[in-house]
Amino acid sequence: MKPPCYEYVAPDTLAGALRVRAECEDSVVLAGGQSLVPTLNFRLANPDTVIDLRRVAELATVDTRDGMIRVGAMTRQRTLERNEAAFARNPLIRETMEYIAHPVIRSRGTIGGSVAHADPASELPCLLVLLDGELTARSSRGERTIPAADFFEFVFTTALEPEELLVEVAFPVLEPGEGWAFREFARRHGDFAVAGAGATLLLDDAGRIARARLAACGVATTPVRLRAAEEALRGAEPGTEAFRAAGELARDAVTTVDDTAASADYRRHLLSGLVNDVLTRAAARARGPR
């Protein structure tokens, strides 16, 4: 239960970090360490090089202008969770983050670290898929923006190239009056989610659903959008009948087989309940246009 041997670099600047990233074929990035250090302690990861970003101050920023909440990858989770400007523009971020492990973990864990780790049960990737967020990757050759839908490829696997570094995570703000909710189920508070679901709900003038967005974590090899359920909700009257039907449509998203936490059948049942629940909560928070 001790970390393996590796080469260690702690660059002073982002440019320095990108240089090391380009030079090393097998490097991992140490941000807050709350996912990486356990995988090192377990020897699940055995990298040649660990790049410690603690001295790269330019990556710890939160910018809430222009309809996007742009968060530097080294921003601590607790910092974003407590950011009032971000909360005012998108309260779903805080509600979702309260499910990430425990406060003690969130005071060290970073936004970029959690996203780049890409655990399929984790909350931030699910939130980004739900909101159509964007991820900015940089390498010594330049910068590119990756839509969240294309970023998460498999368990612990993202679209990042070995020479790239995740530098920014962008969460879109919610529309005025848009309802929102996130819930997850774990056997103990703070454990990895057996399943989780997030929703946003926008109503039209007649009080019907203009747009519903739904996403789930813990049920597949990546976070998933629940498109069939979203489609079925468009134009529907918000209420028990529509939400229960959406929950039933969401069950097909469960593609994991039985595992030690739950059977696939149990997860299907759980997800349909969670979807119904987040839609009910989102509807209670949604306001129609004046």
Added chain:
Amino acid sequence: MNGNHGTDHLDAEPVDGDTRYGPDDRIAISLTVNGEKVEAAVSPRLLLSDFLRGDLGLTGTHVGCEHGVCGACTVHLDGMPARSCLTMAVQVDGMEVRTVEGLAEPDGTLHPVQRAFRECHGLQCGFCTPGFLMAVTHLVENEELAETDDGLRAQLAGNLCRCTGYMGIVAATRRAAAEIASKG
């Protein structure tokens, strides 16, 4: 790569952003532990928990699961609670570290949280206690306690106790918070 493999590592220097350090290299770190300045030379793969226990002899910080689940190794880094088993010693260069040894007064007077744990039977075997004391101290000094016991148990959920059933720990947390609040 730096090549200092000596046992005393007197030649260790502070981290340099362009240097790649091997596991046998030593990096000089400078930090404050319980108010005292500490200078040390550490391997880049040394965990903070092992540094505190092995190098500084501060064995009050306990090591349980070593993957961030049990909370026994909780310390404060710049005033925020953190898992010392999920932190490398090099990462706390320049920081203020507070361990369970830093809770009581120098004359041995217990911290209100320590006293409350004793009075309310918030411990049995004592293994988890240092981590709980650090987590609860941060909670009662900086956060608002949940009104319901369920809410408070959720706030304490980052630390595991296998003896007490948490009843005494919940009671101790409330008593310590009340004492600290009454003193303003």
